[in-house]
Amino acid sequence: MAVILVRHGETALNAARVMQPADTPLSERGRAQALAVAQRLARRGGIGAILSSDLPRAWLTAEAIAAALALPIQSSALLQERNFGELRGRPYDTLGFDPLVMQEAPLGGESAAGFVQRVRRAFDDMLQQHQGLDGDLVVVTHGLLIRTLLAGPLLHGAGTQVELHLGNTSLSIFDAAPPHALQLLNCTRHLDDAERDDARSLSGG
Numbered sequence: 001m002a003v004i005l006v007r008h009g010e011t012a013l014n015a016a017r018v019m020q021p022a023d024t025p026l027s028e029r030g031r032a033q034a035l036a037v038a039q040r041l042a043r044r045g046g047i048g049a050i051l052s053s054d055l056p057r058a059w060l061t062a063e064a065i066a067a068a069l070a071l072p073i074q075s076s077a078l079l080q081e082r083n084f085g086e087l088r089g090r091p092y093d094t095l096g097f098d099p100l101v102m103q104e105a106p107l108g109g110e111s112a113a114g115f116v117q118r119v120r121r122a123f124d125d126m127l128q129q130h131q132g133l134d135g136d137l138v139v140v141t142h143g144l145l146i147r148t149l150l151a152g153p154l155l156h157g158a159g160t161q162v163e164l165h166l167g168n169t170s171l172s173i174f175d176a177a178p179p180h181a182l183q184l185l186n187c188t189r190h191l192d193d194a195e196r197d198d199a200r201s202l203s204g205g
Helices: 012-016 028-044 056-069 112-130 143-151
Strands: 002-007 047-053 073-076 136-141 171-175 182-187
Touching: 002 028, 002 056, 002 112, 002 143, 028 056, 047 056, 047 112, 056 073, 056 136, 073 112, 112 136, 112 143
Parallel strands: 002 136, 047 073, 047 136
Antiparallel strands: 002 171, 171 182
16 A cells, blocks of 8 residues: 655746746646646556645646546645745746755745645645555645655655656655655656656756
């Protein structure tokens, strides 16, 4: 029994390397990616529930998956991307620093320590949601949250959060039972060449 982490599909701001406001929707390619990952999960089968961030880019991805699996979606604000406050809407490359690793909270935003605490609560919630399921749990969320899980509760390595570029709609799968071993990391084999995101696009933010 496993938890299947799905990063949301591409947005125009991902591709343009802009820090994303909360209401950012999927791009056309992001919608195609969402359909592709939905079809992959339908072929896999054995899925009992879907849990998703309530931000539109994740929720729209989850809706494609829910339609393919004929399952409802449960929302969780714990699964939202880190809140970068006043930095949202600004081009990443013009900031002069890397907001994805900044420790302090941007104005109106969330500190790294506060975000890590929220990610740990989200992890505990995933495990609780999985209990009693007759199948796997799909969790649709965001790049920085997945990387923080990998560097923390999943113990993939301290450098993961900084170094790993998670592809849009990539799958990372871990055992629901301790020690939560990784079965799959950052897999996008369901995407064809035209659907894959540019490796320079933002993976978080």
